[in-house]
Amino acid sequence: MNKITTLFFCAMLLACHGMAQAPLKTAGRSPLFITDSLDQYIERGMQMWRVPGMAVAIIKNGKIVYMKGHGRRWEWGREKVDENTLFMIGSCTKAFTSTALAMLQHENKLKLDDRVTRWMPQFKLYDAAATEQVTIRDLLCHRLGLETFQGDFTHWDSNLSKTEIMGLLAKHRPKYPFRTTWGYCNAGYLTAGELIPTITGKSWDDFIQERLLIPLNMKRTFTHCDSIIKNANAAFGHTIQESRLDSLNYPQIDNFGSAASMSASISDMSRWVTMLLDSGRLEGKQIVPNAVLQETWQPQTIMNKKKNKFVNQNYQLYGLGWVMEDYNGKEMISHTGGVDGFLTSVVLVPSEKLGIVVLTNQDNQNLFHLLKNEITDYYMGLPFRDYNYLQYDKYAIAEKATTDAIMKERLKCAAAMKTQQPSALKFEDYTGVYTHDIYGEVTIRRVNDRLKMYFSKHPNLMGHLESQGNHQFLCFYSNKILGIHSIPFQMTNGKITGFTLKVNDFVETEPYQFTKK
Helix, strand or coil: CCCCHHHHHHHHHHHHHHHHCCCCCCCCCCHHHHHCCHHHHHHHHHHHHCCCCEEEECCCCEEEEEEEEECCCCCCCCCECCCCCCECCCHHHHHHHHHHHHHHHHCCCCCCCCCCHHHCCCCCCCCCCHHCEHHHHHHCCCCCCCCCCHHHHHHCCCCCCHHHHHCCCCCCCCCCCCCCCCCHHHHHHHHHHHHHHHCCCCCCCHHHHHHHCCCCCCCCEEHHHHHHHHHCCCCCCCEEEEEEEECCCCCCCCHHHHHCCEEECCCHHHHHHHHCCCCCCEEECCCHHHHHHHHHHCCCEEEECCCCCCCCEEEEECCCCCCEEEEEEEEEEEEEEEEEEEEEEEEHHHCCEEEEEEEECCCCCHHHHHHHHHHHHCCCCCCCCCCHHHHHHHHHHHHHHHHHHHHHHHCCCHHHEEEEECCCCCCHHHHEEEEEECCCCEEEEECCCCCEECCCCCEEEEEEEEEEEECCEEEEECCCCEEEEEEEEEEEEEEEHHHHHCCCCCCCCCCEEEEEC
């Protein structure tokens, strides 16, 4: 993820790199890495990446060999993370959804190759032919033709209902022909989960609870956002912007349900992974038929050709809620999850009977990913490389480049303020209601000496605009995961006619063109 930090912060990080981030063990990894060095490795990594808290579990040969919380639930609090602390797991929710639908196929209640319109006649995509052909499987493996994250700014943490989000799929013009290209689609997964009530008469939440969470005794796993908001033992999400580590509000994403809304503890996630690695069994009881798991692990879509200079690795494929890739000649099955202030990684290496779960509460870091590689390398007998040490420089350099760009934009604002002539127009000329055919309305108002942007689909979101001159403003979003971006306004015959809105790429890559009413 690209988040914004200041030049000062990046410079300090780079200056301290040689001292604070020296390799953990230059002579190699201890044969007892998990028991004698892992705690130190994690705590050092948390300090490097400024991760307030995390929880890690390792499952090997059917046993939990490591399960521990580290750090604090909130950067400015004293409460420590333990094995029962809740973290939002984001898109790791998808594996629960795909497993549920594969279970229904196993019970002959549906077929994954059923057309969606058989069960949901009102379902529509932009293209009529694709609408008639799209199957449940297509929804679960992201091959609708949409660009990755297309529409997510409109949908995410919005006041839209599930029905409204699914309805907007008909307005999203696909970037690629149907079934030709992998494109990550959260709204597609929401649709898949909402087939469950039609087929079973039970909500997605109730079905997941009754068929997976209760049988697995996952008492610290929840499908509704209110559960983590109200829980006494829950981590708070954090991000880094302009050198500051800030806590974030929990997003309200129950309307994304089956795509991203779950939260869980490391203790519960270890039970989920133990079951997955033991052919669907847990503590001697068959919870999920092995055939169901194998169905979700069958490759469906090519993601990309992947190269790793450290490990023999060549391909990356997507199944049903899982990513399949080769890693040192072994099949690795994994998925990550990202929610405002949280990053999660779940990894399975079935041939090694190895499972890894990493839960973190800071979303501007690679520790959650690098740690699982370090642990995997250990169990595969590969050399110790200290990935944190190797990767941190690249991160700091990229952050510095991002900061440089933002600082240049800030200088434009400062110059415009000194001239007292932000543009040839007055602030009032930019105010008004602007529309987008998918998003709807955005309103710009003058508040004292500032312009502020208000979003109809996001009542709690605000954009603070600072003039850079030449009909361009720097937008500071109140939700910091959206970033800081320049917004150019368009003019026709001396009047403002619209603007182009941009948010961080990991929210949505394509800009939104708004037209003034």
